[in-house]
Amino acid sequence: MMNANTTPVPTPGEDFMAAGEAGQELAVEQVSDAETPDRWWQVIWSSRKARVGVIILAIYVLVAVFAPLIAPHDPLDGSFEPLAGPSSTNWLGTTTSGQDIASQLIYGTRISLLVGLFGGLFATVIATVIGLISGYAEGTLLDDGLSFLTNVFLVIPVFPLIITLVAYSEVRGLWLIVGVVAITSWAGAARAKRSQIITLRNRDFVTAAKFSGEGTWRIVFREIMPNMSSLVLASFVGAATGAIAAEAGLAALGLGDSRSVSWGTMLYQSNAQGAIAQGLWLWVFVPGLVLAILMTATTFINFGVDLLSNPHLREDA
Amino acid sequence: MTYFARKFGFFLATLWAVVTLNFLIPRLQPGDPAEIMVKRMAGKDAALDQAQVEAMRAMLGTPTDSLWHQYLSYLGELIHGNFGLSYTYYPFPVTEVIAQAFWWTIVLVTVAQVLSFVGGVVLGAYAAWRRNSRFDSVVTLGSTFLGTLQVFWVSLLLLYVFGYSLGWFPTSGGYEEATPGWNWPFIQEAISHSFLPAFALLIVTPIGWILGMRNTMIMNLGEDYIRLAKAKGLPDRDVALKYAARNALLPSVTGFALALGGVLGGAILVETVFDYPGLGRLMGEAVEQKDYPLLQALMLLTTVGVLVANLAADLLYGVLDPRARRAE
Numbered sequence: 001m002m003n004a005n006t007t008p009v010p011t012p013g014e015d016f017m018a019a020g021e022a023g024q025e026l027a028v029e030q031v032s033d034a035e036t037p038d039r040w041w042q043v044i045w046s047s048r049k050a051r052v053g054v055i056i057l058a059i060y061v062l063v064a065v066f067a068p069l070i071a072p073h074d075p076l077d078g079s080f081e082p083l084a085g086p087s088s089t090n091w092l093g094t095t096t097s098g099q100d101i102a103s104q105l106i107y108g109t110r111i112s113l114l115v116g117l118f119g120g121l122f123a124t125v126i127a128t129v130i131g132l133i134s135g136y137a138e139g140t141l142l143d144d145g146l147s148f149l150t151n152v153f154l155v156i157p158v159f160p161l162i163i164t165l166v167a168y169s170e171v172r173g174l175w176l177i178v179g180v181v182a183i184t185s186w187a188g189a190a191r192a193k194r195s196q197i198i199t200l201r202n203r204d205f206v207t208a209a210k211f212s213g214e215g216t217w218r219i220v221f222r223e224i225m226p227n228m229s230s231l232v233l234a235s236f237v238g239a240a241t242g243a244i245a246a247e248a249g250l251a252a253l254g255l256g257d258s259r260s261v262s263w264g265t266m267l268y269q270s271n272a273q274g275a276i277a278q279g280l281w282l283w284v285f286v287p288g289l290v291l292a293i294l295m296t297a298t299t300f301i302n303f304g305v306d307l308l309s310n311p312h313l314r315e316d317a
Numbered sequence: 318m319t320y321f322a323r324k325f326g327f328f329l330a331t332l333w334a335v336v337t338l339n340f341l342i343p344r345l346q347p348g349d350p351a352e353i354m355v356k357r358m359a360g361k362d363a364a365l366d367q368a369q370v371e372a373m374r375a376m377l378g379t380p381t382d383s384l385w386h387q388y389l390s391y392l393g394e395l396i397h398g399n400f401g402l403s404y405t406y407y408p409f410p411v412t413e414v415i416a417q418a419f420w421w422t423i424v425l426v427t428v429a430q431v432l433s434f435v436g437g438v439v440l441g442a443y444a445a446w447r448r449n450s451r452f453d454s455v456v457t458l459g460s461t462f463l464g465t466l467q468v469f470w471v472s473l474l475l476l477y478v479f480g481y482s483l484g485w486f487p488t489s490g491g492y493e494e495a496t497p498g499w500n501w502p503f504i505q506e507a508i509s510h511s512f513l514p515a516f517a518l519l520i521v522t523p524i525g526w527i528l529g530m531r532n533t534m535i536m537n538l539g540e541d542y543i544r545l546a547k548a549k550g551l552p553d554r555d556v557a558l559k560y561a562a563r564n565a566l567l568p569s570v571t572g573f574a575l576a577l578g579g580v581l582g583g584a585i586l587v588e589t590v591f592d593y594p595g596l597g598r599l600m601g602e603a604v605e606q607k608d609y610p611l612l613q614a615l616m617l618l619t620t621v622g623v624l625v626a627n628l629a630a631d632l633l634y635g636v637l638d639p640r641a642r643r644a645e
Contacts, residue, residue: 159582167604252469288470295465
């Protein structure tokens, strides 16, 4: 095993990632560095873009966690004067039904982050399992089947498929959106992982693991996968960004979770109530802006993650 | 030749998979899909209209039959181009409703796709050529930011600024009073109505092209043949355009078809905001009105469109790059 000098059984978290990153570097460069390689979070932090992204994301997480403390009002409380401009009670004014826009904005952070976290997580799990198994079994019938499935999901336009699936379902909850986003958006990442494991599966440490009698499942997920953890992390961040965008798009079409307020449902409401024609531009402007900033932050973080898998990029970070 | 045969085989297999998926999606829910759909359309408490249930069954196949028989009759209807009647535009058949909207979206999406491809590739190539310059960072960061914007939101902002505040462009629809057809007043109106929707799509789509082109171009610029070209004393312009950019363009050709799916998805949101009479607005409407026959047909049409584009791109790639034919 290549990363035998680190923790023998990698625990999720720092050691796990560091082991993967060290293995990655060896795999790519074929030379072992005498110095200790940077920890994965040091590499990400070394990129200025990623630093900005991490800080912005941290602020969003704080806002989401402490939403009840920060938000001045209940987001669904319609007891204010409708169509009011910004004031000390309603920082960003009110909607046509007298709800506080600022509070809706603050609570909406929760939905986007939840969908991003779980949608990204589930999509990554699907992509990893399918990509790794397919690549490890390269050339077999199993690989042919899984590759075909991947290619089919790659060509089906994701957003039309998502809204079709949601349109057919009885309940319009948050978990439905998470599930639908996950099962529709894993294909690209699965293909990337398949090609990566193909380059790794004939290496000596895999052969050694085979000879020591380890099972296939263990070889794929415990021996090989830690060596591609940066790719897994990158695809998680990418999938999370996609999930956030998909939720916003769904909700903007009126297909969101009807019991909670998200930035997408705010856009839907403002469009449906003719906010634009009435000149209520704040109602439209702020949800899209916070959404764009969040997605830029996650994209920036992925610039940093790219440095993990491609050391050549590190020079000009 | 096997390359082309394989690509065509994949196209047929995917087409089959997509058609089958389209058959399965409405049947994933428990119970009689026809009754559920009619009930949902009419509201939970309303009595079932048997005529509507029958119409639904005609589209879905008789649920008492085995799944296999339903599948066969579904394929039969499909081959005859029979997609049933639209609920929203009752009693017009789905095919007629779609035919009316078809060209609006084709023109809109083609213009947006081609302009963003050309613009993105040119900007990406230039950014790679001037790597780490100010131009490079402005383009990379700028397109990253624009690419994260929600297209629905961009449309609303454009509508607010250029539609309502400045009044430069019409705020909804596809045309005003002219009779649709090949006459100048209509074409003028159609162009002014489609300007903002196309612009909204254009703002958010080039990110993939810019970054993709920039990265492959940077990779190509590190190759020996570039060094040789420079050593031969070729002018920079030729090295950049005829050598590096030409080769870096290849991967973007396959990306073209896959990006089409994204643009079509964006068109749903954009057309909804601008009330543009195309397929995207129709799909948004079909979802909202639970017009399942229309939704089914649109989903199938969209997917098949992307599939065909994908096949075309694959075939073109095979012609352009002999290595692709030999590889695999």
